Amino acid sequence: MQLISSSYFIPREGTDFDSLYKRVRIMPLYSFPHIKDMNIHIVSHQKRFFVHIDFDAFYAQVEQRDNIKLRGKPVSVGGTEGGKGIVMTASYEARAMGVDTGMSVLEAKRICPELISVPCYGPKYESIMLNLLSALKEYVPDDCIEQYSIDECFADLSGVVKNFYEATKVSNAIKRKILELESLTASMGISYNKTFAKLATKLQKPNGLSVVTQENKEKIYSMPANKLWGIGRRIEVRLYTLGIKTIGELAVANERMLKKEFGINGVIFRKLARGEDTSEIIKKEKKEKSLNHYHTMAKPIYKTEDVRKEIRRIGEYICRKLRSKQLTAGCMHLSIRFENLTYTSHLVRLQEYTNDDREIFNAAAVIYNNKLHKPCKEMKARQFGMGVYDLHTDTRERNLHLFEKKVFLPYYALDKIKTKYGEGIIRVGLES
Amino acid sequence: MKFSVTGDKLVDYLSKLNSVIPTRSPLPILDNILFELNGNELKLLASDLEIFIRTTLEVKGEKDGKVAIPAKKLLEISRTLTSAKLDFSVNEKNRITIKTKNGKYTIGGEPAEEFPVPEEKGEMNKLEFDGRLLRRFLSKVIHAVNTDELRRNMSGVLLDVKPGELKFVATDGFRLGKIIKDNFKVKSDLEEKIIIPLKTSNLILRLNNGEDSVIDFDENDLKVTFGDFEIFSKLIDDTFPSYENVIPDNNDKILKIEKSSLSASLRRALIFADAITKRVRLEISNNALTIKADNPEIGSEGEETIEGSFTSTGGDEDFDSNPFVIAFNAGYLLDAVSQMDTGHSSGDEEPKIGADGVLIDDGDDSKHMPEGEINISFGSSSKAAIITPSEQKKNENYIELIMPVRVG
Numbered sequence: 001m002q003l004i005s006s007s008y009f010i011p012r013e014g015t016d017f018d019s020l021y022k023r024v025r026i027m028p029l030y031s032f033p034h035i036k037d038m039n040i041h042i043v044s045h046q047k048r049f050f051v052h053i054d055f056d057a058f059y060a061q062v063e064q065r066d067n068i069k070l071r072g073k074p075v076s077v078g079g080t081e082g083g084k085g086i087v088m089t090a091s092y093e094a095r096a097m098g099v100d101t102g103m104s105v106l107e108a109k110r111i112c113p114e115l116i117s118v119p120c121y122g123p124k125y126e127s128i129m130l131n132l133l134s135a136l137k138e139y140v141p142d143d144c145i146e147q148y149s150i151d152e153c154f155a156d157l158s159g160v161v162k163n164f165y166e167a168t169k170v171s172n173a174i175k176r177k178i179l180e181l182e183s184l185t186a187s188m189g190i191s192y193n194k195t196f197a198k199l200a201t202k203l204q205k206p207n208g209l210s211v212v213t214q215e216n217k218e219k220i221y222s223m224p225a226n227k228l229w230g231i232g233r234r235i236e237v238r239l240y241t242l243g244i245k246t247i248g249e250l251a252v253a254n255e256r257m258l259k260k261e262f263g264i265n266g267v268i269f270r271k272l273a274r275g276e277d278t279s280e281i282i283k284k285e286k287k288e289k290s291l292n293h294y295h296t297m298a299k300p301i302y303k304t305e306d307v308r309k310e311i312r313r314i315g316e317y318i319c320r321k322l323r324s325k326q327l328t329a330g331c332m333h334l335s336i337r338f339e340n341l342t343y344t345s346h347l348v349r350l351q352e353y354t355n356d357d358r359e360i361f362n363a364a365a366v367i368y369n370n371k372l373h374k375p376c377k378e379m380k381a382r383q384f385g386m387g388v389y390d391l392h393t394d395t396r397e398r399n400l401h402l403f404e405k406k407v408f409l410p411y412y413a414l415d416k417i418k419t420k421y422g423e424g425i426i427r428v429g430l431e432s
Numbered sequence: 433m434k435f436s437v438t439g440d441k442l443v444d445y446l447s448k449l450n451s452v453i454p455t456r457s458p459l460p461i462l463d464n465i466l467f468e469l470n471g472n473e474l475k476l477l478a479s480d481l482e483i484f485i486r487t488t489l490e491v492k493g494e495k496d497g498k499v500a501i502p503a504k505k506l507l508e509i510s511r512t513l514t515s516a517k518l519d520f521s522v523n524e525k526n527r528i529t530i531k532t533k534n535g536k537y538t539i540g541g542e543p544a545e546e547f548p549v550p551e552e553k554g555e556m557n558k559l560e561f562d563g564r565l566l567r568r569f570l571s572k573v574i575h576a577v578n579t580d581e582l583r584r585n586m587s588g589v590l591l592d593v594k595p596g597e598l599k600f601v602a603t604d605g606f607r608l609g610k611i612i613k614d615n616f617k618v619k620s621d622l623e624e625k626i627i628i629p630l631k632t633s634n635l636i637l638r639l640n641n642g643e644d645s646v647i648d649f650d651e652n653d654l655k656v657t658f659g660d661f662e663i664f665s666k667l668i669d670d671t672f673p674s675y676e677n678v679i680p681d682n683n684d685k686i687l688k689i690e691k692s693s694l695s696a697s698l699r700r701a702l703i704f705a706d707a708i709t710k711r712v713r714l715e716i717s718n719n720a721l722t723i724k725a726d727n728p729e730i731g732s733e734g735e736e737t738i739e740g741s742f743t744s745t746g747g748d749e750d751f752d753s754n755p756f757v758i759a760f761n762a763g764y765l766l767d768a769v770s771q772m773d774t775g776h777s778s779g780d781e782e783p784k785i786g787a788d789g790v791l792i793d794d795g796d797d798s799k800h801m802p803e804g805e806i807n808i809s810f811g812s813s814s815k816a817a818i819i820t821p822s823e824q825k826k827n828e829n830y831i832e833l834i835m836p837v838r839v840g
Contacts, residue, residue, distance in 0.1 A: 349580050362582070366582045392708045395706055395711070397709050399709075399837050401605050402605055402673075402675070402816065403605055404605070
């Protein structure tokens, strides 16, 4: 994979694009191992070495790296200047003051008045992760690397190391590489299965490296059960009523009782806690079936002009995404969510498979004009969403049109320019 | 209401009306067919609110009346009783009882008053079509109609009529079909353009088996009458693109090629082309056409060469040393080529069919042979190609236009 510079998505100041690219995916790409991911032929992994890499306070660390003024100060990422939104990541300085992920920015500022809240800028973090993934290829083959979320990944070292000592050596090398490449620190956990590797990371943070072997897994057993993936607040409460508070207690709990309470997931929780996670590196399915993008406005809008602008931005974003994956789309939908959370949406088949900004915008405009309820002063729109489906590899062939003397814009070249000089450097004008 | 009718007769009409009944309708009454009895004349009406179909059939009537009967149920039961005589009677609570020799069936109907009826307009423009002309003209161009929701002005067939001339045109922006009838008799001052929606056009094709037809229309509505049927439809209230200026008149390179071998080759090429773009490459030399298709994604490739003569009117270019190359969507090309009438067989004449339903061979082979040549003319590899039959019919001019695919 080609290295993408971290400045890849940084827009020039004062352009409309500033707000467009400040979105981030906080959902993990995958959930905890499913029964179908497990290898049922073995009880637990023998002689396997997994390493889990997790950036420390990722977004906050990146922002502190890029802005000297933020270093050493409590920083939270997410939300807007006005205090709306939530804290996505808090720096360690802020965490010490009690600021936590998921808190509203207002609340965080109450707890920690000197907190500096900076907006979140997803694509930058994404590109850092992509750089890490490509750097990892120096140490392990491509199919032994799994991106788990925007700041976490797994690598299966079993093919390249013989024991935990060697695994630690390789991990330290990776750590130095990250520092050298991105000037960022990450915590790592090494263990004989993915679950314990992930848990091991939590043992020492920040900038830590922990090893959990068959012999010293008691370290894990004392951790609270909610640290295990798949166990959230609600399941934690249900476990508590069964008398289970720690991972160790979960590991020795009665399997039938867990099955009765949680179904097959109960069995999996117990297996994970016992270190019997036999799941392997999961490679993301290469073929996308759809691409979606939703944007919630900081300030709800209703004027046709603003709506058109917003639709155009989302369309451009989606098309750029399509092109970055060399795809064209045959179907698209546009949806609007209003202030009262009611929802309107419509799906159309496009006349031709396309990833052309103008085609998608025109189609979206037709949907907006003819098929959707329109926002008004009394009922403003707070979220716009667009999705493209029926994706197909872009053959870069276009059937010429009888009535529209279209200029075929060199979109791929434009994307390259944007990559190099920033999003706002060049835009496609509209005829109308 | 009380009448009797034979099963097969009723099924015949019901199944034709069924084609307009929406599968999922916001208005439940539209799941019904409106029955209206007047003497021995039974009128059936079905609708999806955009289109209404009304048909009239002869029955043995006893008592007049009207009721809306659930179409699906009625069709299901009549299909199993095709040979039987069905006695219908409806009571004042709109319950329909159907009696046969051995059975008695009851279904609940809906009050006739709830069923929407088409608006009958007084003075409308009138066009009369003889025999199969309407059917033939529609079927020639309908394949080019745009099917997406985004370009409404192209999602129908344009009927353009002026004194002495009738035109049917359809396009989706990538291809265009146009057929003109000269010497068409209309009221001397009638000069109108209407766009008939695709669904209505398809219905006409499905229901009309060559009966003389009358089209009544004004700005918004259309009424087509033929045989026992009347179709009421809205027109597309949009402007059809100005197609005349996109038809090139200086295509100087002409390929004469046998239709059957070209369409067979294209069918095979489609198998090897990309499933979405369907792009094929044509390389034309003086005496041969090479069709190349490939799909790099799955690694398939196909190539065929067929005979044909290629000449340039502009000068004597040598295409052997420098073949003319152009790419098309093979699906579009095949659609257009298949519509071409070739040889001496006339599309106006249907093959003769004997009483036993077997085709009668009257000795003239050319009538039923699909053999024959078509002409394809090209300008450059980024200009529209025009496909025409090698010989136009009397008083007729039919062309198909296809835009090439730009590669790169």
